Amino acid sequence: MTTIDQSASIAANTPREVHYDVHIDLDSCTACGLCEAFCPVDVFEMQGGLPVAVQPDLCWGCETCAGQCPTAAIRVNCREGAAPFADRPKADPLPTEKVELYREWSKTLKDILGLRWNPVAISLIPAGDPLPDVPIPKERLRYCQSLMAARRGRSIMMPANRHACPDGTAILGLTELPAKLASGELYILFHKLHDIEAAKRMVLERPCLEPRTIDATVVTPLDSAATEPQVIAVVAQPEQAMWLLMSSSYYSGLRHELNASGYNAQCVETTLLPYTTGKLNVSFGCYGCRASSDVGDDLMFVGIPVDLMPTIIAGLRELGSRAIPQSRNKIYLPPM
Ligand code: SF4
Ligand code: SF4
Structure with a gap:
């Protein structure tokens, strides 16, 4: 499997402080360009017909790219298991x-x-x-x-x-x-x-x-x-x-x-x-x-x-x- 690992940095107990890696399985990629079109912060650019994460540091783990990819070729993982909101306090139950x-x-x-x-x-x-x-x-x-x-x-x-x-x-x-x-x-x-x-x-x-x-x-x-x-x-x-x-x-x-x-x-x-x-x-x-x-x-x-x-x-x-x-x-x- 051909993959590209793109590092990214995002949110802490907000998603922005968590660091992310973006993996693209180029064997599955059909070069449709939807990841480029739908990433809200322009992480991807199509180069030579294939998607490349040219601005990985902007990625904040929304996974829109993974959700839109028709061949499930993209995985977005947060590094070191630091899930977004991990330390966020829980709200009190409703009275x-x-x-x-x-x-x-x-x-x-x-x-x-x-x-x-x-x-x-x-x-x-x-x-x-x-x-x-x-x-x-x-x-x-x-x-x-x-x-x-x-x-x-x-x-x-x-x-x-x-x-x-x-x-x-x-x-x-x-x-x-x-x-x-x-x-x-x-x-x-x-x-x-x-x-x-x-x-x-x-x-x-x-x-x-x-x-x-x-x-x-x-x-x-x-x-x-x-x-x-x-x-x-x-x-x-x-x-x-x-x-x-x-x-x-x-x-x-x-x-x-x-x-x-x-x-x-x-x-x-x-x-x-x-x-x-x-x-x-x-x-x-x-x-x-x-x-x-x-x-x-x-x-x-x-x-x-x-x-x-x-x-x-x-x-x-x-x-x-x-x-x-x-x-x-x-x-x-x-x-x-
Ligand atoms: S959305 Fe998926 S199939 Fe389309 S270009 Fe991006 S990685 Fe390739
Ligand atoms: S997870 Fe969100 S911000 Fe990161 S590359 Fe995918 S669409 Fe862009």
Whole structure:
């Protein structure tokens, strides 16, 4: 096996202080160039048709290259077994009253709306903060896949090197956005937008956190949250999403200005917009999450900032006492 070992230096108990080696198995490499395109810090350059790690010291172990390589030709190892976050203190468990509150919210949402899936608690862990006691998966997952797994009952914490989608990883503040995604070039290559101007605009119009301000994403079923969530995601049928919108307006009468595009649904529309604006948002999903998860074609997504939850739960209880059962009983159907 032909390999190239490229030394790299990164993070200590932050990923940046750990040192990494990048191994490329040139016998498996098909010279597709995806590692060069997707490395967020330009470690690779194609030379003579083959990838070379020309800036190994910039590598910080996000493993985007390994995740994108179609032939699994790349391994990224931290040296001397110094795993990132090894000495990071663990966060205190949630206080009992919070655990009980989140369980109650989850039960109310499920019972009144008749949700099939668990509402999901989403936490973006700021760089340097203690990490909650939530399992890190062995496999790499897209952020949307982790959300879909959490609605089925799984609790997942993902630092950058467990994220499989370079777009979502950068949008959520775990890495830099790779240059060819930032320029829109890759969206044209993958036939997702008409031209480079449209692609650039789509990238510019979406929110994106500062690179490496977030150390990990955490998703858990709301009734087993392990840390304070910032956003609650509900996977719902349109009728259930409608009642959530009405619950949110029940005391104020306010209408909603929703922000959706079909691009970057779970990272931008369900998570980051509620996180950055403090407003509820509804998403129809995106081609990425629909292609990479088992979410049903009849389902959509509601992202709720946690601060709005008490109002929404109170409004939902009011609507659930009469309006929802009456509507579901079709009381306005004309006599046949
Ligand atoms: S992504 Fe993998 S197959 Fe493609 S050039 Fe890089 S190492 Fe080779
Ligand atoms: S993609 Fe990440 S792991 Fe791979 S070389 Fe670049 S920084 Fe290092």
